[in-house]
Amino acid sequence: MQSVSPRGGLQLGDLPATRWERARAAVPASTLWSAVLVFALAVTIARSTSAAYWVPSGIDGIPFVALGAAVLMALLALTRLPSWLCVAAGVAGGLVVATIATAPEFRAQHPLDPTGAGLVQVWIIRVFEGSAFGDQAFVGLVITLLMWITGGWLAWCVVRWRQPLIGLIPGAAAFTTNVLNTPNQQGYTFIFLALTLGLLLWTTYTASVAKAVAARIKMTGDARWDFWETGLVATAALLVIGIMLPPMSTIDRTASMESSLFTKWAQIQSKLNQVGIQGNGTIPGRVSTGFGVTVSMGPRLSQSTTPVFNYAVTAGPYPGPYYFRGVNDTLTTVVDGKPTWTYGTNDHTQPIAANDSPTFAEQYKWMALATFTVNMLLPPGSGSGDIYFYPGQFYSIDKPAVAHETQVPPVFTFATQLVTIDRLAAAPPSFTTKGQYNVTVSYPDVTTDELRAAGTDYGDWLAPYSSMPADGYRPPAAMRFIHDLALSITAGANNPYDKASAIEAYLRDRNRFTYTLTPKQPPDGTDPMLYFLNSSHEGYCQYFAMAMGEMLRSLGIPTRLVNGYGAGSYDDIQHRQVVRDEDAHVWVESYFPGYGWIPFEPTNDGVAYANTIQRASSRSVLCFTDNHCTVPSPIQAVTSPVVKPSTRPKDPGASDQPIGANQNRFRWLDSTMITRIVGVLGALLLLLIGLGARYLRPRTVMGVWRRVLVLARMAGAELQSGETPSELEKRLGRAFPEAAPHLHSLTDAFVVAAYAPPEMAQSTKPSVMEAWASLRPMMVRRVLSRVRPGRS
Template identity: 25%
Template sequence: MGIGPFLLLLWLQLTAAWCIVSAEWTKGLEVLPGVTILALVIGYLLALSRWPPISAHLYSFTVGAAISFFSTSLLLPDTLGWQERFINLGWRIGYWLEGVRAGEARGGPIAFVLLMSLTVWWSAYLAAWLALRKRNGWLAVIPGGVLTAINAYYGPQSLAIYPIAYAFASLIFVLWLHFREQEESWAHHRVGYSPYASFDFFRYGLAFILLALAFAWLAPGAKANLKVGFLKESWEKVQREWNKLFPSLKGYRVPKIGRAYFGKELELGGPVALGGMVVLEVEAYPRELVRYWKAASYDFYTGRGWLNTDNTAFLFGAWEEIPAFRFELRQALTQTYYLIEPEGRLIYAAAQPSLLSEKTFIIATGEGDRIEPSLLLASEPLKPGAVVRVVSQVSVADEESLRKAGTDYPAWIARYLQLPADLPQRVKDLALEITSRYDNPYDKALAIERYLRENIVYNEKVPPPPEGRDAVDYFLFDLRQGYCNYYASAMVVMARAVGIPARLVAGYTAGEYLAEKGRWRVREKNAHAWVEVFFPRYGWVEFEPTSVQLPIVRVSRTEGEARPLIPRERPLRIPEGVEVPEESKLPPPAPPPQAFALPSPERFKKFWPLVPGLAALMMGLRVIQLKLEPPELRPASRLYLRLLRLGWLAGIKARPSQTPLEYLESLTKLFPEKAKPFRKVVCFYLQERFSPEPPDEEVLLGLEKELSLRVLLASLKGRYGFLGDKEKRHQDGSGPNKHR
């Protein structure tokens, strides 16, 4: 492998490292590019050595661990000496490993940086080993490609450029490596080939690569494989374990309230980044009842997130009535879901579903002959383009009815009052302080909702709760900012703290209404979490504590008209003894990330007429090349023709009366530094024309490289500058004539 393929391989591995650094999972990842360079150099040297594979791999393991350990230790405070750094780092890693063994979340940035250092080390080392020792370019690009793809998928959308760049450079690398192997094979078997072979090889190879990437971009998306659901479930378990190992990392698409996960768990973690991809479209009637498209509800608060503890699945046929609990003041809402990016078997439904068009497993709890659904799963995986119809019962209860609902709760509702035993007392005190002036659950729920909307700043870029801290307590008293998961969690916890049964619900907001289609278009960024509070006789009623969402509007029979649920009153008093930072000192909410997006193929329609012209131009250039240097020429004749053209460009035309040796004398006077190879060419040309034995092919191959078109043009330019003096030196005629 020459310097060119090596530099290209280095670029590939640095692309993978830069992708991890740009994701900004945590601080300290800037050490990865340096580790990558060292790993590739070590791998290159070991691959060229005569060491057996086991010895080379053991050496790489030892050196890689030492370099990764050293690089990670640079992140520790400068006040520590080197011995103290290594001891401190060893203690941190040991503490993290103990947490892994005990199933506890102890992961900090140091452990993650060390793991990533080891990962990029082995990725770069294996790439060099596979490319040089195994001569397999395809295997060499796989480790870095996997790293790049995983980081780009789970990282922010701005990383989309990295897998594109990696794919393009990978194909160029494989193409280059393959050509070098072909050159070696031709030389070994003494096969002559055109000096333009490399140019043709890379030109057509590059054209094929560009066409392949363009086709991959323009082609419609692949349909999901419906037979690998168990793989998805296994991967989701891996994701959850990963989050436990490294809870302090930023989160983008790992199981949070973003697309790709509405399941049995909901984590209260770090930052989120939701994209603009369309996931579904919905038709619903009557329109005024549309609020949310529910995916799942959660009943158990762990202090760090939420669980759905329902373990019973009830199978219902298509359009079979669901025996849910009956409540007053409900109105039917019919929905038709057009699934563009379905989530396996998940079915969405507003409020309380009563009829479904699909055979469905309903995850629920029950009492007697009635059930309380919390998750809907189709009996078969749903394909993209599937249509699901649902009829739901939506609450239209007015404010006066809810105020008079009372507190006569059924027995099965008790689990919606659950709270952790170690919930900080100040959370309960704050809930009591907020609701102390009200005498009914509805007004108390409104007060909690109002407090959160008016006193907490919305911000999607908040850090995850520290280890050992209750997430709601951290949100209310330290962060004082967050996104919908935190708002909804805080309201549910505080409502339960004052004896009001409540649960957290996840799904999507209504989305953008398309009047021309009569549908709501729901995007990834519409993913949301909200609150449902239970009222006797009226069931679950929705509340919206997130400040950036519009308040829910309910009818007031007293006023005879609808009014917003959240009247603008002054913020409530904070309990004594609770320190709250001043609003002026709160960090401003981070702006949404600028997503990288490829231009739409529609923008390039106007360029399609140019494609035939470009193809014709490439064919024309090929015809000209064949005319200038016909492929039927034998190697020595082709080299001699090249000398004739060089002389013509220099102003020395071969006269018909000149022999090849006489013309050689004229040419060597202008290019004395090339006299030796020029003489070899002429001698081989004469041998090829007049001797029964052909010239030595190996020597001819060497002359092909020594007298390539690029070398000859460089000699000409070095002697005359640019070719402007040709006319002054031109003798008679206007082109070379081949000697006969």
């Protein structure tokens, strides 16, 4: 519809566009780009804070809070309102937004609190008492308000005061706290560095230009060129340094930095260097800690600290041990010439629906229940990425799964063939356990007296667990030594439990055996078990577990080894246990009639990590399946056993597979590695731009002319042989009319400099450089328009 104006030239539909154009024209380009950088910085700091997991919930929306504050204060900074009024409005807005954003968390955490003025009074009392600062909802409020201040203050300082360094103070303090206390912040660190350097460069440049204009100083083209050339190179260098510096923390280190910082970084860098290896071969002699499905007495190990999963007990309680089962190794055989405990060859499978508990052939007494929430970060490689890890014995899981059993009892031995689960895997089509799952487990709350009285009424199905191969596994002399040593250790013990405990204590005696990741290797032709028990007396968990397992089987006691992970280390920030590659572990389980498989720990690492497993001394009030309890009691606060981080060389439980190229190539291409790759590529791009800027700023008259010819060719103007500079200038002026005056000035000065006497030629250099400074951006735009046809 047309306007009633006599001119009739205004369409009502054009009003929004016109208003936008007027608003856009009112904001200088320098301010607009500064604001964009400010908004991106505010969101980056807020996302880093959210990822730091300061509180379990309630702060996921802080990036929007920081962005909203930055936008509001940037708009207020563009107005002519008094500064005090704008700042007061921002503070008031922050209090309102923070209160609204965290109100649901307050209601959930404190449903009985009063409302209105009474609520304010209650929280004032809590603040003065100090209890508020340990409250999750209150901490969430403070963090939300801090993110509002971070975004708003940064925008105000940059847009109104043109002081980015002052504006960065609260945001930089918050970000530094995140980096010092939280692992895996490398991505945010790179983005923060890039945006901060970009903001400082841009604001410095625009301020310099504004001062020059105010002082009526004409800036040459090379002055601007020098600034950006130096700035880009410096930015690239700082980004590379930021990418290559070691991560500041994998645990809380605000109070103190451990001296092993750079040692750990060297280990990480060593593993990162294997990413680019091609082919299907292996790296000779290189074996790393980590989960494996077989157990053998392997070579020396190096440590890997890659996080695998974290977990918390959500229903229970669960007294321990906090050993996460991966696979049960039940078959003794020879693999690649080495005696090895393996997963087995027979494989009975049974699908298990989500939250269903399978029916087992045997039911055991005093089995209590507990539930764990596991967040699988990086499933193990080598075909083990579909394994669900869990402590104790399996009861149910909230995901579809497939149970695998290797030592399958003969048909008709039981009503069902599922006696035990040797491997719990993700159901197709998933084939991966990455992500979160909740698993309910059962564990025997049984006393030592009950285990001593369990007897030896072993069913025929346990025969494969109760003996060693007659030949072909180890030399006969080694087999006799293992059996004789077991008889010697258990002399005087009259029941399987006391025999198992005696062998466990013998192997744990640090006066006899030494725990080490670098055990002495047996001479050629010497059986490794015989060498371990009779000569070296040093090894890691696989050595000790194999020794105990083979001694128990030689005595006819049903035994298996379990490959999995230990408890990990407690993270005070996430309030969870974090399990890493270095926590991979192997332990022993023996069968006791009526009670099932009971764990034993023959490895003694000397620092209270692999302790002797405690048995119940009296019956506790737990959720027992004997009493038809199927749901353990929820734990109000998500808790984990307090196992503090240790600097000990943790038990490796490594696969005895040398690190293969294929395994590393996929395992290490995670988000941190991708961030490093992107950061290095970005830094290289900035360096290339800097080198290009250096090329476009020649120091001689002939250098200027050569660059004119190169840019003309790149812009599509073919050079003709035999052309004089004047002829070339006229033809290029027709091809690039906007550059014709500058081409003419430059060519005239070049002809004098090239062909006049030296004293006259020298005087023309300033005019050549000035003409080139004006011509250069036009020629560059022509080149870019050819690369990007839509650019004019």
